[in-house]
Amino acid sequence: MRGPYIGENLSSRSPFCFDPWEAYTAGIVKSHSLAITGVKGTGKSMLAKSFATRLCRMGRNVAVPHDPNGEWERVSEYVGGKTISIDLSGSFKINLLEAGERDTTMSGEAWRNHITQDRRGVISQIVQQLRRTHELPPYEHTAIDIALRSLDTQTIVTVVHVFQALRDLTPDGDEVDEDVVVAGRQLAHTLRRLVAGDLAGMFDGISTVMFDPTAPMMVVNTSALKNASPQMQALTRFATSRWVRNATTGSNVRPRVIVHEEAAIALMNDAYGGTGLKDRVTDEKVARHMGVSNWYLLHRLSDLDALGDHGSAMQTQARGLLADCETRVSFSQHPGEIPAMAQVLGWNQTMSAVVKNELKKGESLWQIGADRVALVKNKLSDGEFNVFRTDHGGSGA
Incomplete structure (x- = not known):
């Protein structure tokens, strides 16, 4: 397949390349979006960052509307992108009701x-x-x-x-x-x-910072909000995601990756906004026509348990959203997670065994469309590794 180099296909001992838009155009997948799962330390974050920057080099754009650990700022700088850092000082304001880019096709x-x-x-x-x-x-x-x-x-x-x-x-x-x-x-x-209450200061005025839709990568660093209240964090997620959406419509529509770090929390926030997760499902359908590739990064499927009891409408919608991602990248998982993930992601016994027992750090099982499967080892240069590492000891998340 055409696209940026990801690494080595361990099954065929050949280079593995992938581009969600090329795969969509070729009819291999019916959606541009990816579900990327893996417990901490398996290489999930390294893959997301290396894949995103290589797509940037090929002219694609990337947006990270919520960077809770401040990991993407160096990544954005690496490809000539921009970062907006949000904090509770009161110097940053986001107008939740901004109109966004005018759609010139409308009267x-x-x-x-x-x-x-x-x-x-x-x-x-x-x-x-x-x-x-x-x-x-x-x-x-x-x-x-x-x-x-x-x-x-x-x-x-x-x-x-x-x-x-x-x-x-x-x-x-x-x-x-x-x-x-x-x-x-x-x-x-x-x-x-x-x-004028406990959440005042960030959403009560005209926006003081602007999202640049032309930058190769735009990151909203929200790591300074770690000690903020859960509702402040939830509203900030909502605000920055909406900000990105409004800034990438109209004349700014172009192939763009939107990275959803800690996707389980993002989906939980969706459950208490608008019409719930149905809005996210609708957005996913619209994304296909707007050329948006949503990347949902998730540690494990059980992270979605907070949405409700097993079989509840909310949990079913969230799992269905991940299942609808026609490109699924799975890193090593805890044994207890395998049965549920096999059901949602469509693993057979062989795939389940691979994810449970055989994947080493940086290796992942790729499911692309209805019938394409590859075992891929993500390859990084020394320079990339130093930029993408998620801790000072060098282990990727």
Whole structure:
């Protein structure tokens, strides 16, 4: 197959190359996305970084919307990319309601309607994330609609504007009755946490940093948020992922890898935003048409247990999302994980035995499309190894 050099195909003793877009064009896979699994120390992170930088050298773009350990900053610098570092100092702000790149195929009215619909979804997702719930009552949906319509003429809209509009709703004898007013105040109390409460400082103004969609690699370093509250971390993940999405639409659409570090946490956040993981599944379908290759990095399948009981809707959707990735890269796993992973990733007995017993560090089982399998050893130069290493002792994650 065509693409950047990954390493050696241990089965055929030949070079192994791969490009998700080339494979998609050739009809080998039906999606650009990858599921990359492996416990810490098996070489999962080294592969992701070497593969991503080699794709950059071939003209592909890469975005890492959430780098929780600060590992990708050196990688981005290595290929001439850029890094945005986010912290709790208050000097960085991300406007969750930015309109994003204008879609020139839409009329002015259609674009305005799109923005309003998008902002409606964002406010709903924020509230659901803060409340840890999956749905809002009807009166609150009405209050959000009316508040956003009152802001239609503003060029820039922030969470602060929506907070004020919800707080100031008054009965008008038509759409706004006392129930809607009460709903608006309840919503305002929830959003107040971002405006003047414990989550204030990052999402309550105009964005102070910009995502550069033309850079070969863009990384958002969120390692300074390790001690932040879980909700601050979740909102930051949501904000930076949305930031990347908005900055890579319209005229900025191009083949792009989006690396989802700690994918289990990202999927768990999705479960408490919008319509849950269904939104992620929908995004995955859209990604095929936008040339986006989502890479889901996961230590083990049991990391998804936090989504709910085995067989629950949330866990089933998350596992289904990984199963739908037509390129699956599996590093060594704990024996107890093998049966469940075999079921989700479609391993036969031979594949299960390989992942359980035979893979050494840096070696992985590749499943590409319906019937292509390869045992691959990732090869790195000394220079790459020094840039990509994830600890000072030199062991890759």
